[in-house]
Amino acid sequence: MQGLVGEPLMARPADLVLWRSGRDYFAAGRKVFRLSGGNYAEPPRLQVLDEDLMQRLRGRRKGRRPNWLRRDPEETRALLGDANIVRLVRLEEEAISFLQDVRREHADLPPVVSWSGGKDSTVASVLAQRAFPDERIPHVFADTTIELPSTYEFMREFRRENPAVPFLIGMPARDFFELCREIGPPSRIQRWCCTTHKAAPLTDVMRAVAGDSQVLAVTGLRRHESAGRQSYDRVSNRHKISIQLQVNPLVDWHDFDIWLWHLVHRPAMNEAYRWGLDRVGCMYCPSGGGWSDHLISSIYPAKIAAWRDLLVELFSASGVGDAESYVDSGQWRGRSTGNIGGAYLAGTRAYEIDTVPCQDDPYSVTYELTANFDLRVLSELLKPFGTVHRQIEPGFCGDFEVTGKWGAFSVHAVPRWRKVRVTFDRPATRRRLMGTIRLQLRKLQACVGCGACAALCQRGAIVSVGRNYRIREDQCTHCLECVRGLKAGCRAAHSLNVRRVGQHA
Numbered sequence: 397m398q399g400l401v402g403e404p405l406m407a408r409p410a411d412l413v414l415w416r417s418g419r420d421y422f423a424a425g426r427k428v429f430r431l432s433g434g435n436y437a438e439p440p441r442l443q444v445l446d447e448d449l450m451q452r453l454r455g456r457r458k459g460r461r462p463n464w465l466r467r468d469p470e471e472t473r474a475l476l477g478d479a480n481i482v483r484l485v486r487l488e489e490e491a492i493s494f495l496q497d498v499r500r501e502h503a504d505l506p507p508v509v510s511w512s513g514g515k516d517s518t519v520a521s522v523l524a525q526r527a528f529p530d531e532r533i534p535h536v537f538a539d540t541t542i543e544l545p546s547t548y549e550f551m552r553e554f555r556r557e558n559p560a561v562p563f564l565i566g567m568p569a570r571d572f573f574e575l576c577r578e579i580g581p582p583s584r585i586q587r588w589c590c591t592t593h594k595a596a597p598l599t600d601v602m603r604a605v606a607g608d609s610q611v612l613a614v615t616g617l618r619r620h621e622s623a624g625r626q627s628y629d630r631v632s633n634r635h636k637i638s639i640q641l642q643v644n645p646l647v648d649w650h651d652f653d654i655w656l657w658h659l660v661h662r663p664a665m666n667e668a669y670r671w672g673l674d675r676v677g678c679m680y681c682p683s684g685g686g687w688s689d690h691l692i693s694s695i696y697p698a699k700i701a702a703w704r705d706l707l708v709e710l711f712s713a714s715g716v717g718d719a720e721s722y723v724d725s726g727q728w729r730g731r732s733t734g735n736i737g738g739a740y741l742a743g744t745r746a747y748e749i750d751t752v753p754c755q756d757d758p759y760s761v762t763y764e765l766t767a768n769f770d771l772r773v774l775s776e777l778l779k780p781f782g783t784v785h786r787q788i789e790p791g792f793c794g795d796f797e798v799t800g801k802w803g804a805f806s807v808h809a810v811p812r813w814r815k816v817r818v819t820f821d822r823p824a825t826r827r828r829l830m831g832t833i834r835l836q837l838r839k840l841q842a843c844v845g846c847g848a849c850a851a852l853c854q855r856g857a858i859v860s861v862g863r864n865y866r867i868r869e870d871q872c873t874h875c876l877e878c879v880r881g882l883k884a885g886c887r888a889a890h891s892l893n894v895r896r897v898g899q900h901a
């Protein structure tokens with residue numbers, strides 16, 4: 397607590413007498429103080445709401461210590477547990493029987509636990525193990541490589557405590573900091589990292605468990621975590637990871653239920669909660685804010701200082717006037733496109749494509765790109781549309797015939813001229829595919845090998861190793877999800893988009 401405001405708030409921090417809700421702190425059932433403000437650069441302000449209690453917490457009041465301060469932390473735990481055990485047992489039993497029912501209904505799907513290093517997925521893990529005691533359910537973890545160090549420590553402890561649990565770790569395709577340089581730092585709106593560093597690695601490991609089938613992924617997701625999660629279903633197919641049928645046994649548990657569970661069962665816990673973080677995520681999460689920024693920078697000052705330096709460097713290089721204020725005030729979290737108040741992130745033009753209808757031929761369209769491209773990659777990117785027959789003249793141009801369920805078209809591409817001419821078999825095909833082909837061509841010039849496309853494909857047909865984009869013809873069902881399922885057709889292009897989010901050239 398001392399690191400938060402620069403002075404000790406309690407004489408004995410180990411006492412279980414100070415409780416927090418948001419940024420208000422309570423003792424003996426009364427509000428003692430509130431912390432406000434605070435960010436990477438500034439500590440928060442301490443507003444004492446009850447001077448008498450504050451003095452007692454600090455051990456500065458003479459005389460007999462009040463009962464609530466003399467109570468042993470174990471006694472507090474026992475009191476809370478005894479008062480609420482009926483509710484807790486009911487919740488656990490209901491969640492376990494729900495898991496067993498879902499498992500019976502989807503007996504063909506292998507179960508996994510999606511473990512994140514947080515308090516909720518720890519409860520989900522224990523309940524899943526109790527629901528299926530005869531199985532060793534694999535736990536999958538996406539190592540974003542930018543987790544809090546306390547999460548890595550907790551992961552080691554969790555594995556020590558659960559030696560029989562198979563634990564699979566997925567890694568992202570690209571380095572986070574390199575991607576920040578190439579497609580701009582993530583923001584609340586441009587949260588590409590959730591796809592590239594969370595969903596894509598999780599997809600990889602789930603695929604290792606399930607092969608071509610889906611997995612039954614037990615998570616700790618809860619509606620009460622945020623407004624955005626209010627509409628979550630208990631069993632869901634609507635999410636970024638196409639290979640999973642998501643099962644959320646705790647979806648209606650309150651924060652209180654989760655904390656109560658931890659107080660009663662006392663498993664190992666991520667230390668970050670003890671500092672006051674409500675949720676444990678990545679070090680540099682753009683969805684965080686002044687408060688979590690301040691907490692994390694108090695604990696890991698060197699890492700946050702390096703991140704702040706990188707942000708200032710990138711936004712200065714993009715032409716943002718006062719980059720330091722832009723970063724320290726948290727404005728960087730609000731960027732929605734590659735255009736920041738008239739300044740541009742590096743590479744913002746890389747995704748742009750002009751579509752020029754042919755005057756003489758109503759069946760043809762020419763796409764004008766802004767960069768040279770590779771004909772072999774183009775050949776791969778046409779596969780979602782159907783079977784591709786190709787003829788590539790080394791170094792100059794390529795001709796492709798594509799036939800499939802969406803219609804037929806031919807392609808004449810000249811990398812040196814940065815042009816791709818497409819001739820459709822009929823007007824209906826042109827109407828259906830003209831925009832979709834443009835989305836796909838964005839990948840041709842903007843792909844940085846982030847792994848998002850592979851995560852979207854239910855069939856595991858996309859094998860992209862770095863920028864080497866390949867599609868396995870034998871697996872592709874031509875569903876076009878990897879094209880239409882990504883805004884701007886490409887996560888990287890969307891992050892650099894200079895038009896209003898949701899509108900693409």
Ligand code: SF4
Binds near residue numbers: 854856875
């Ligand atoms: S998502 Fe997969 S199966 Fe569907 S078109 Fe793309 S590569 Fe083919």
Ligand code: SF4
Binds near residue numbers: 839860
């Ligand atoms: S095309 Fe775009 S979204 Fe797909 S892997 Fe490449 S960078 Fe990621």
